[in-house]
Amino acid sequence: MPSTSLPDRPRQIDLIAFDWDGTLFDSTAIITRCIQRAVVDVGGQMPSLQDAAYVIGLGLMEALAHAAPDVPRERYPELGARYKFHYMQHQNDISLFDGALAMLSDLKARNYLLTVATGKSRRGLDDALRTSELHGVFDGSRTADETAGKPNPLMLQELMQEFGVAADRVLMIGDTTHDLQMALNAGCQSVGVSYGAHEPATFEMLRPRFVAHTVPQLHAWLVANA
Numbered sequence: 001m002p003s004t005s006l007p008d009r010p011r012q013i014d015l016i017a018f019d020w021d022g023t024l025f026d027s028t029a030i031i032t033r034c035i036q037r038a039v040v041d042v043g044g045q046m047p048s049l050q051d052a053a054y055v056i057g058l059g060l061m062e063a064l065a066h067a068a069p070d071v072p073r074e075r076y077p078e079l080g081a082r083y084k085f086h087y088m089q090h091q092n093d094i095s096l097f098d099g100a101l102a103m104l105s106d107l108k109a110r111n112y113l114l115t116v117a118t119g120k121s122r123r124g125l126d127d128a129l130r131t132s133e134l135h136g137v138f139d140g141s142r143t144a145d146e147t148a149g150k151p152n153p154l155m156l157q158e159l160m161q162e163f164g165v166a167a168d169r170v171l172m173i174g175d176t177t178h179d180l181q182m183a184l185n186a187g188c189q190s191v192g193v194s195y196g197a198h199e200p201a202t203f204e205m206l207r208p209r210f211v212a213h214t215v216p217q218l219h220a221w222l223v224a225n226a
Contacts, residue, residue, distance in 0.1 A: 013189070013226040015165045016107065017156060019174035020118040020125065021056060022196025024104075024134075027094045028175075031056055034090065035067050038083035042075050044068040054198070057119045057178040059149030096133070097195070099215035104137050107222065113163055116141035117155040117172065117182070139163070150178035153186035160186070171209075171226060173218070180206035193218060 021027040035052040039045070047067045055063035064079045065071075071079055108114055115138055118125055122143045129135055140162055142155035160170055172183035175196020183190035184206055192208040193215075194200035200211050210225070212218035 011226070012169075013112065013171045014169040015113040015115060015159065015163055015171070016222070016226065017115045017117040017159060017170065017172045017188075019057060019172075019176070019179045019196075020116055020120055020128070022175035023173060023179075023193055024096060024100050025094050025128075026097050028053060028056060028196050030090045030094060031087070034083055034086035035064065037086045038064065038079055039068040039071065041082040042068075042071055042079050044071040044079075054176075056196075057150050057174065057176040059119055059144035062149050063119070091127075092131075097215045099219060101133055103215060103219040103222070104134065106219065108137060110223075112226070113139045113165065115139055115159050115163075117150075117159065117179075118142075119144045119150055119178070121145045150176075151181035151185055153182055156182060156186040156188055160188075177202050177206060180208055191218065191221070 018024055021031055032049055032052040035055065036046050039047055052067050055066045058066065061076055061080055064083060065076060068079060104114060116125065118141070120143055122145055125141060125143050140159055142158055144150065147158055148154040156170060156172060160167060167187035168189070170188040172179055172188050172190045173193065174180060174190070175193045176198045180190045180192055180203055190206065190208045192200060192203040192211040194211055194213045203211055210221050212221060
């Protein structure tokens with residue numbers, strides 16, 4: 001675990017925005033299976049694990065439409081409802097990655113602004129915050145259904161405006177190319193994590209400052225570099 005002593009170097013980052021699923025929460029496998037089952041429920045061809053994982057982080061309807069190109073648009077509401085049905089059966093099986101709570105507590109003690117920028121719905125994020133150990137940890141959040149889905153930069157732009165932080169003082173952390181592209185579109189810095197939905201080999205062209213392979217490695221990098 002990184003030293004808890006406060007660094008004496010100049011701070012480079014003021015606001016850290018975390019993606020949720022696959023970055024803080026170990027939910028990628030469950031979400032992928034729920035997407036597959038929802039598509040089959042409405043008569044579509046089951047997407048591959050890779051295709052289902054690719055859409056994690058997008059807004060729900062956009063994600064399901066991409067994962068199920070053979071499902072008619074008029075059935076998207078039913079597709080979304082079936083996804084939510086399957087997800088609700090497993091939401092209590094989802095937990096924080098090991099080390100995530102310690103990392104967030106340490107960053108909060110160092111007075112970083114901690115926020116969430118997620119493809120989840122507002123209701124889904126609020127439900128997760130109420131049932132997790134993270135109540136009161138985050139200073140702000142934005143969801144796809146109240147702004148715009150990734151990689152549109154609106155989530156980050158609204159957080160920057162809310163807290164009066166310049167883009168070059170914001171760090172986006174996520175497990176997908178959608179997260180890193182959103183940061184690039186907003187003019188923010190980014191860090192990728194390799195343990196979520198997307199293969200880290202796809203991150204390079206989006207210029208993350210670092211790619212972490214575990215939460216403790218991410219924590220150590222933030223202490224040393226943010």
